[in-house]
Amino acid sequence: MGTARRMKCPVCSTETWKPLGEIWGAYQMCHCVSCDVVFSNPMVGPGREWYEKNEEGVIYKLHEDFESQLGWNHEQFLNEDIQAKTLLDVGCGRGRFLNEARRIGYIVTGIDFDRINVEVARRRFGISEIQSDTLEKFVLKNPRKRFDVITFFEVLEHLPDPRQFLRTVRSLLNPGGYIALSVPNRERFINTIGYLDKPPYHLTRWTKKALGNILQLTDFSVLHLKIKPLRGEDLIDIIRLGVGRRLIRVAIDRTQKGLISWAVRLYQLKRQLLRTVMSPIAWGLRAGGCQGAGLYCLAKIGD
Numbered sequence: 001m002g003t004a005r006r007m008k009c010p011v012c013s014t015e016t017w018k019p020l021g022e023i024w025g026a027y028q029m030c031h032c033v034s035c036d037v038v039f040s041n042p043m044v045g046p047g048r049e050w051y052e053k054n055e056e057g058v059i060y061k062l063h064e065d066f067e068s069q070l071g072w073n074h075e076q077f078l079n080e081d082i083q084a085k086t087l088l089d090v091g092c093g094r095g096r097f098l099n100e101a102r103r104i105g106y107i108v109t110g111i112d113f114d115r116i117n118v119e120v121a122r123r124r125f126g127i128s129e130i131q132s133d134t135l136e137k138f139v140l141k142n143p144r145k146r147f148d149v150i151t152f153f154e155v156l157e158h159l160p161d162p163r164q165f166l167r168t169v170r171s172l173l174n175p176g177g178y179i180a181l182s183v184p185n186r187e188r189f190i191n192t193i194g195y196l197d198k199p200p201y202h203l204t205r206w207t208k209k210a211l212g213n214i215l216q217l218t219d220f221s222v223l224h225l226k227i228k229p230l231r232g233e234d235l236i237d238i239i240r241l242g243v244g245r246r247l248i249r250v251a252i253d254r255t256q257k258g259l260i261s262w263a264v265r266l267y268q269l270k271r272q273l274l275r276t277v278m279s280p281i282a283w284g285l286r287a288g289g290c291q292g293a294g295l296y297c298l299a300k301i302g303d
Helices: 048-053 055-062 072-078 096-103 115-125 135-141 162-171 208-217 232-236 243-254 257-287
Strands: 017-024 027-032 038-041 086-090 107-111 147-153 173-184 220-229 291-301
Touching: 017 038, 072 096, 072 147, 072 173, 072 220, 072 291, 086 096, 096 107, 096 115, 135 162, 162 173, 162 208, 208 220, 208 291, 232 257
Parallel strands: 086 107, 086 147, 147 173
Antiparallel strands: 017 027, 027 038, 173 291, 220 291
16 A cells, blocks of 8 residues: 655645644644644635534624624724725625725625625625625636735635635736735734634634745735734633523524523623723733734735
């Protein structure tokens, strides 16, 4: 019998990776010493139905007001001073960012393969140019469509082939086009998403170095790459009593939206009670060089 072929790194295609002592079911986490990405072996995502039904997203689907504010990553992009008019948001979710981008003048299009999210975005914000598709299917249906900027926030870590995804994104850009993206920061001081940051939900983990490497390999020039400042909210999120999550599980089983409302209220009450305590602690940790939970990058098609 022949020797099994060694898997190549999904970013730099080398075999210079080492397995980490971290296994989640059929998945083993590995670290590429060449490009610095951490990836799962195998690189296989769970598919559309898993995302539509998984426990982590149901609170947003059954309680649309839960996500009441834009994220730090969205705010970074909306404050950019770039020459761009048409925008495609890949993984647009429930459309809050698209709605704000439209408000400041962008002509927006969105895609998300979660059909429930797309329905919410259309109904809540009246954005007609949203499709329930993968990026690959969107390209097939719109072979001549091009955009000035393509955004994809908290998307790259979910993808089984991030390098090919970026190549496809590049093919959809007008000359001189931009991309803006965000991913969880692997070097964050506090792992507020530990129960999520594993396969099949997240297939890769990123640092500034790893993100810069994949963008260089796909012919993008990084304009800036920012680390999210550590905030009091990050410290609040590490305090998990589990009550809200248990209510969510019951609500899924019984389809009771009232229980979701209770879970949301408990979550919001916890944040209100702890905010004044955690904010000065976060300030001290930032002063000591501790990193926050996210990475944001603006890049342009390479010259």
